[in-house]
Amino acid sequence: MNTLIAIIGLGVLCLLFEIFELRKAIVPVTILGLLAVLGLDASEFNAPEAYYNNMIIVTKFSSAFSGLFIILTIFLVALGHKFYENQPSKISDFIAIKVFLLAGAVAMVSFGNLAMFFLGIEVLSIALYILAASSRLSLKSNEAGLKYFLMGSFASGIILFGICLIYGAMGTFDVTEISEMSRSAELPVWFPIGIALVTIGMFFKIAAVPFHFWAPDVYEGAPALTTALMSTLAKVVAIATLYKLITVMNAEISEGFQHVIVIISMASMTVGNIMALRQVNVKRMLAFSGISHAGFMIMTLLSTTNAAGTLLYYTSAYALAGIAAFSVILYVCKNTENEDVTNFHGLGKTNPLLAAILTAALLSMAGIPIFAGFFAKMVLFTQTIQAGFIALVIVAVINSIISVGYYFKLILAMYTKEPNETRTGTPVVIYAVAVVAIVLNIALGMFPSLVLDLLAS
Amino acid sequence: MNNILNEIGIENYIFLSTILFSIGVFGVLYRRNAIIVFMSIEIMLNAVNLLFVAFSTYHQDAQGQIFVFFSMAVAAAEVAVGLAILVSIFRNLGSIDINKLKNLKG
Numbered sequence: 001m002n003t004l005i006a007i008i009g010l011g012v013l014c015l016l017f018e019i020f021e022l023r024k025a026i027v028p029v030t031i032l033g034l035l036a037v038l039g040l041d042a043s044e045f046n047a048p049e050a051y052y053n054n055m056i057i058v059t060k061f062s063s064a065f066s067g068l069f070i071i072l073t074i075f076l077v078a079l080g081h082k083f084y085e086n087q088p089s090k091i092s093d094f095i096a097i098k099v100f101l102l103a104g105a106v107a108m109v110s111f112g113n114l115a116m117f118f119l120g121i122e123v124l125s126i127a128l129y130i131l132a133a134s135s136r137l138s139l140k141s142n143e144a145g146l147k148y149f150l151m152g153s154f155a156s157g158i159i160l161f162g163i164c165l166i167y168g169a170m171g172t173f174d175v176t177e178i179s180e181m182s183r184s185a186e187l188p189v190w191f192p193i194g195i196a197l198v199t200i201g202m203f204f205k206i207a208a209v210p211f212h213f214w215a216p217d218v219y220e221g222a223p224a225l226t227t228a229l230m231s232t233l234a235k236v237v238a239i240a241t242l243y244k245l246i247t248v249m250n251a252e253i254s255e256g257f258q259h260v261i262v263i264i265s266m267a268s269m270t271v272g273n274i275m276a277l278r279q280v281n282v283k284r285m286l287a288f289s290g291i292s293h294a295g296f297m298i299m300t301l302l303s304t305t306n307a308a309g310t311l312l313y314y315t316s317a318y319a320l321a322g323i324a325a326f327s328v329i330l331y332v333c334k335n336t337e338n339e340d341v342t343n344f345h346g347l348g349k350t351n352p353l354l355a356a357i358l359t360a361a362l363l364s365m366a367g368i369p370i371f372a373g374f375f376a377k378m379v380l381f382t383q384t385i386q387a388g389f390i391a392l393v394i395v396a397v398i399n400s401i402i403s404v405g406y407y408f409k410l411i412l413a414m415y416t417k418e419p420n421e422t423r424t425g426t427p428v429v430i431y432a433v434a435v436v437a438i439v440l441n442i443a444l445g446m447f448p449s450l451v452l453d454l455l456a457s
Numbered sequence: 458m459n460n461i462l463n464e465i466g467i468e469n470y471i472f473l474s475t476i477l478f479s480i481g482v483f484g485v486l487y488r489r490n491a492i493i494v495f496m497s498i499e500i501m502l503n504a505v506n507l508l509f510v511a512f513s514t515y516h517q518d519a520q521g522q523i524f525v526f527f528s529m530a531v532a533a534a535e536v537a538v539g540l541a542i543l544v545s546i547f548r549n550l551g552s553i554d555i556n557k558l559k560n561l562k563g
């Protein structure tokens with residue numbers, strides 16, 4: 001709870017800095033503030049408590065995921081320093097929106113009442129609509145913003161209808177009461193319909209097949225830093241929230257629901273990977289890669305009793321690799337019109353360090369050992385086999401092999417092609433973010449138990 | 458108030474809201490003018506608000522009505538952002554026809 005209040009205070013502080021003409025200090029102060037908030041969050045880890053009549057419930061799950069969100073936001077704010085240098089008068093708005101977005105994200109994983117869940121998801125989504133359309137003069141960004149807005153508010157409407165039916169069935173918004181009542185034998189038919197609608201709405205936000213069609217367009221059109229935010233932070237928040245919703249509200253998951261999860265998971269992986277194979281735009285390729293990773297993450301919903309640690313590990317591995325990859329993309333595509341693979345030709349010769357980082361990030365996403373992505377997939381597959389879904393794991397392994405194909409397309413372009421342009425400047429912040437993110441990723445790969453055992457009950 | 462609800466029956470409120478919600482969904486899917494699409498989204502949200510109030514009376518519980526305030530405030534913020542995006546599209550393109558937005562394909 002204190003984490004949430006501190007984050008909102010920090011956002012207001014960012015806006016005040018604009019008034020006092022302290023724009024240069026915004027990024028460093030925000031990063032320091034977020035580090036302090038991270039400490040506050042860590043202090044709440046072992047002190048589960050409920051606040052305001054169960055509106056907010058701080059648990060191990062919520063504070064662990066909040067910590068991950070805060071770390072990701074620190075990276076994204078640090079990258080913003082360079083990315084927004086041409087718009088100095090707007091930097092406080094951009095940073096403040098990101099901090100408020102983080103507040104929505106924290107509210108989404110620590111809700112104890114469906115009202116708080118709805119407010120959290122809306123704070124996050126509205127901030128994202130603004131960020132997606134934030135490059136005002138670029139028609140691509142406008143189009144991405146409008147598409148994201150339409151799909152997002154459509155999904156919000158569906159989620160709201162689901163919440164309404166759950167309320168109608170249960171007569172309360174409190175998730176613990178709903179969870180208790182959902183064990184009783186006689187439930188109105190509205191309750192499963194409501195759960196289904198909320199789940200569909202969350203699948204929209206995660207971009208799982210068949211609700212994925214907006215993702216590639218929006219990822220391609222939005223400014224690169226916003227794409228980084230959507231593919232790392234927003235996706236992780238949405239899947240963590242869906243996991244929490246399913247575990248707290250739907251105590252006994254029916255067999256039909258599991259079949260649906262299996263089918264959506266398989267479809268997301270397969271469609272995402274096959275579409276990614278034929279993309280030339282790197283942002284678009286990573287969008288499809290994100291869709292396939294969403295399929296992997298959804299697998300955790302099949303063993304809800306013990307998969308929280310696995311989900312945290314998988315999402316951290318994926319998000320850290322994503323941050324590292326996007327910081328390289330930000331550097332390479334800074335002055336180019338598009339983000340095609342041709343821009344990456346010869347990066348291994350001009351910037352060996354950045355090329356190595358991008359390679360490492362892509363290998364982690366593909367699931368090659370020593371990077372966290374491999375261990376995340378291994379733990380996830382083991383757990384899913386134990387839950388008894390062998391067919392799903394076979395499809396997932398085949399998909400991991402397919403995914404190596406398009407990741408290597410980019411790696412080969414960096415190392416075997418001749419450079420077609422000279423790259424100047426060594427932005428320290430981008431290097432620092434990329435190095436720290438990939439080092440964290442490798443550290444997770446070396447010591448998986450650090451995160452995996454965090455949520456073991 | 459409760460007598461009226463008993464006479465009409467909660468099911469009829471659900472049917473009405475579902476119909477309104479579906480009208481909104483089809484509006485979003487089939488209309489090509491962005492303003493009409495926004496209106497359809499509003500119809501979806503307001504259909505849900507209607508159902509919230511009906512359920513609130515059905516359960517004799519004020520939480521549902523309070524939730525309506527939340528969802529109205531959120532809808533207002535959402536539409537404000539949406540209209541701002543629309544204005545910047547109109548400045549760049551001179552039109553708000555969704556079919557003309559076809560730069561992102563692949």
